[in-house]
Amino acid sequence: MEPTPDQPSAEFRLVCAACRWPRAAGDVAVREAASVPGIDWDRVARIIRRHRVWGLAADAFRSAGIALPLTLDKRLSERAGQIARQNLSAAAETRRLGGILDAAGIDWITFKGLPLAIQGYGTLAVKSANDIDILVAADDAAPAAALLREAGYQRFSPGPEISDDQVAAWMQVSKESGWRHPANGLIVELHSRLLQNPGLLPEAALSAPRKRIAIARGIEVPTMGDELMFPYLFAHGAHHGWFRLKWLADLNAMLVADPAGPEARYREAKALGVGRCAAQGLLLAHEMLGLDLPPALVKELRADRAHRRLVNVAKACLGGKFEDVEHASPTARTMLPVLAAGLLLRRGLGYKLSELGALAANPVDRASGRLPKGLAFLYPVLGGVRWSRRMLGRGK
Template sequence: MDNNLCLDVTDLPRELIFLLEVLKSDNGSIHLDGENAVTEINWNLFLELAMHHRIYPLIYPKLKMVDKKRIPENVINFLGQQYKQNTFHMLQLSAEMGKISQLFSDNKVRLLNLKGPVLATDLYGDLSLRTCGDLDVLVPIHDLEKVDQLLLNQGYIKDDYIQTILGDWKWRHHHVTYFHSTNQIKIEIHWRLNPGPGKEPCFDELWERKRVSSLTNYPVYYLGREDLFLFLVSHGARHGWSRLRWLTDINEILKQEMDWAELIKILKKYQYLQIGGQALILASQLLNSKLPEDSRPLVLKNTPKKLAQEAIFYFNRMVNLHSFPIPVDVAVYHKHHLFSLMSSKQKVFFILSFLYPYPEDAEILPLPKQVHFLYFPLRPFLWIWKKLKKQVLRGRIS
């Protein structure tokens, strides 16, 4: 652990500290301060954390190697059951991934797998060691209509939750979800790596640097290593690193050969230098990840360390940003943290994006579609009206 990058983790619960020790351990050599520290573990909370952080496949093989007197049998049995279920699910996803890749290729649609079984095998060498709820794939935005028809023909149903106006879906959103009721598989079709308005590599650029996986009988394409690092850090940062699984991904990719000069160039181009540094500091401090010497420029400044310290909030609170409603204090903190993650240029684009009409504007003042362009000059007035209406409602409630 690099002392120059030290974070304040004094408020982390004992169970989470033990979980981190398990993740860092090899050959069952798990340590905590004090001889009887393990006996003080709240095992129900430990299991809750293991499930929340989606890292139970990683800790199960390690805990099996520990003296049975130290780990309750019911804990090992529960983790073993979850491990087996996850392995079966990943095999199912792997088969579907190959099927969808072939379907899209046969119909001349380029597809890049972002996560799923291909990520598990690339980073961990074993698809059973990583969890994945669904398949995330990236396609060119101009192929979305064709993709929609292909998936509908396969029995998938689109979760059409996106409300849009004046084409803002193209940059405000980044994926749409499809679900198959028979095989219970969910597919997220991305046309961007992350929601806008930030800049990111275009599909053609990512396709040029793609890699191919031999996990299935049919070739499966996925991101080049430097692009994968960019995607992993931007995705993890956007979610506050609230699941350790995303950080263990960083720990594993750091063990692979990387062109750090090229990576830093890419991160700089797309304004991701500071979140790249944040990810490295968190991995170094929480998982004892070894930082390559060429990666050091990313962690030298104060901002990455400040951002890394801010992320500890999510670990202390066991924050789940996908469980609604999100507690008010967490929502407020996350809103401010997301803004602090942005570079100066990204903050300017983000603020300017508020001038672009929102679907809610059409709810406040419905206009015929052919004159929706009027929402641009009306936007400031509609925003003020919306804020005043909220204040009135709050006043009535109080």
């Protein structure tokens, strides 16, 4: 039977069990899920790959004593080793790049990735961190990009349609640019803001309270403080429809390790206007990863129709026909429901207008100065046309 968002496959439930944290609690769930007759281990591997949870799965199956097919067991061991080595390499590179930014007088923090791995899991061995996320002030985006070039990085996002001298204009409209080092393969995402639509969480800024985290021996980096970390994680996952299980697993691990507890983090997020984002993330983690929530809080969260709608949208992105298939195109990613749900993430007309503006921001044309200066007000219209064509599969 084809899995549905509300009736996931046994294989998807097994991978969800492997993503539970702490590990002691996850062991019981993994053994129970793995005991279901007829588990398709090839499908398990595809789900793990699709959701980028190789390290968590390897750790979970080893801890629970699950006998795996040799091919999958070898693959898990190889990927777990790669994750640990890559994360250590990324930690050293973060220190190098941080030193370069400090020497240039550029304020910065790093977030998600390695700081999240240490805070949530206490190790760099289980969380896959594909890139180094660095946030700088908007005015420092251009000089920071130039420093990345000098450090050996090559820009891949935006692509060649944007010249080097147009990157600053690009980052006034788009929240990030992507850079890859040809020698070590490491990727840096240089951010000038944390969310594409700053109206979702205006407090998410470089000026927010921060702390320092030791991500490896002798390597301490600045990152966002808890006052921003949890609202940001809720908002980031919600804005992307939580389409990757890895993000939910990281949120779950952070909440389990947090002394304040999930309910306190929900109240804080609600006070900042992203209570719906928090409700969605908490309910998903509760249902899929066994996050312990007070029954009264679960009842409160489920009583809101908008919360239920957001949970259903995320389940459709995480599971169903997309359990083991990577989202290959805007339409395949169920983007229309996600984008529509994006308008529900925060109350108020102002937020909804800023969300529509972010969707039609059109950074390519703005950065390249396609329209004459007097017609700049038409960029959102042009961007909306381009977006509509992409949704219909008729162009870029």
